[in-house]
Amino acid sequence: MKMQISSCSLSPAVKSRLTAAGFHFLSELRGLSPSHICAEAGVSQQEALQVLQAVRGGASMRGGTSGGGEVGGASVGPPPSLTALQLLQEEQSQRSIFSFCSQLDATLGGGLPVGKTTEICGAPGTGKTQLCLQLAVDVQVPVCFGGLGGQVVVVDTEGSFLLQRVQDIAGAVVKHCSLLVEDDEQRVAMTTFSVETILSNIFLVRCHDYVELLAELHLLPDFLSEHPRARLLVIDSVAFPFRLHFDELSQRTRLLNGLAQQLIAMATSHNVAMVITNQMTTRLRGGQSQLVPALGESWGHAPTIRLLLQWAGTQRLATIFKSPGHPGATVQYQITSDGFRDADQSEQPPSKRPRTHTVQSAAGQKDSNQSAAGQRDSNQSAAGQRDSNQSAAVQRDGNQSAAGQRDSNQSAAGQRDSNQSAAGQRDGNQSAAGQRECS
């Protein structure tokens, strides 16, 4: 990639001198000595040093000029170029954050991807905050249970982070994991996995307006460097501070674009999952009003995945409506006192609760927990019927091999048949959901 001198952050005087001397791309300056640049362009020795610093820092600055600070520019060189295969392997070696809603995880290929930005949109009361809190707890599930054992930073702009609720969700997850303990490693992990430790690994910041949010995002890269175990950053919500007090929309768009760049840079450089929530707004189009995510059209490019939560009658539906790796799909979910869960829990025999499949299957690699594995298969066949998209199937397979041993009992086709009726039932729900969407 050739970076033009005019686009890098140098003082205008230096830039014009360099251009006048015939330099147009940063790469042309690479390998020159400071005195050479002084002689060629007629700049001072100090300016020449700055130029060289910019040349070295240029590539790593591409992501977020303002986000990385000095550390990103000077001391860390540009990241090496990767082939698509290397990237794929890297992505597959990373676990995802599961949501405890197996249907949603299945459609996302195992859960929310680490290193990407995911936006959760929805009208008030659809469960955006609930999903955020659930993920904040789930990311801490110890590695031996199939989790990430990570920490989380929660940026709360609405004041809706209520500890009472986090304690509920954390308590349910701890209880769930304690029921799955099978070997010594897990037993040891459980001694330190408690509601208290979960709460001490959630780092909370309250931002009262958009300036405070921008300030926090400027300082967060340093915080993330100090806390290398952080795997998730939640901003609940981006919309709230940016929708109050903004008369000048061009300014808002500009700030949001910068913010999006910072988030993406942070997600990749610190290997954290970004989860941001957004509100909905009404747009009039052709005389009809329509609910769309807020913050405008250009913001829509910021997140990698957009998830829409909504009510349909008495059912809660989650729709993936933007994702490069997954087909658009709609799944049902519910919010119980324990947190974000699959919708059809009550229809299942109690021994086969699908809500726990990710964790159960992690346990299942040790013994062959047939019912858990069968359960997942039924979910997948349901997902498969939903979309006959081949690439989607490939994607899912890829993730399965990444998840590795988890799926050792995948080939038990018999279980799939035995669960066919359950899957059929779900499909019935799906088509009902589809009709509702059409209408």
Added chain:
Amino acid sequence: MDWDQLELHPRIISAVRRCALSVRAVLCLSAPDLQRLSGLSRSDTQQLLTAAATACRRHAPLPALLSRGLQSSLRLSVGCPILDELLRGGLPAEGVTELSGESGAGKTQLALQVCLSVQYPTQYGGLNAGAVFISTEDSFPVRRLQQLIRGQSCLRSDVPPSLISSLNFSDRVYIEHAADLASLQECVSRRVPLLLARGLVRLVVVDSVAALFRSDFLASDWLERNRQLLTFSAALHHLSREYSTPVLCINQVTDVFSSSDSLVPSSSTGTPTVAPALGLAWANQVMVRLMMWRLQGTVSRGDQSSAPRRLQVVFAPHLARGGRGAGVWREGVRGLTETV
């Protein structure tokens, strides 16, 4: 915030002074823009941005465990153990709670009751301060308030009678009337902050938000209405978190014609299809949304009888969707133990 308070090289401070930028304005500029404006080097600009960001940040991210026991976990009791159980202790000490319902559902009754329960010490679920009641609809029901005060010893059997008689309830309920939007904005941006800053009150009740915003605007003015609504809501949020004060907003309801509306779950219990007024713009601003219904029939308690009501949690970050039956009695609103 002044530049001199920041730990920066005088050269950087004088450069940023030259272009007359405030600390907050600096954060709204990208690094290259800032460099262009101030003529500073790249590393100086980064120092400047970091210093400005540090000045704007109240604290570094704190473990959630440490915030336990702080103000945010405080709850304001509504004065009835059954309803408090539904609300998991009462209204959150920080945040905007909305209570909507048809006329006669008992919204104002509950609001008046909270105005009294806030005056108890914290061990009895109060916040040990008075309340300000902003009335926009009709005159403040002062007689009913007196009746409720007389009924406190009956309603709050958990509180020692000597404590109840020592509290001067009616002296600590401040009443503001706002007949139009301008006076409402004036009230929440000037008069109420004064009361809060002096520690006289720790509860803000607005009865109702819908009245002025619904009446002062034509349908075609919805953009202007939303703008005003957001200004008003920003003021309420500011009050709530600056003084960690619960804000209770009473809202009217509006009929819902289309059942395919994805905003609210359609009720399967046969309750009328109404939704809180003011639409999505307002709903986005509300943390806890409660609704109250008046149901058919009568319930009785001692020699009194009342139409049964239902208090319903529509959404809240910490509450399950659910409801409780309630009755409005002489001494106040009480939850019903049996389901209605």
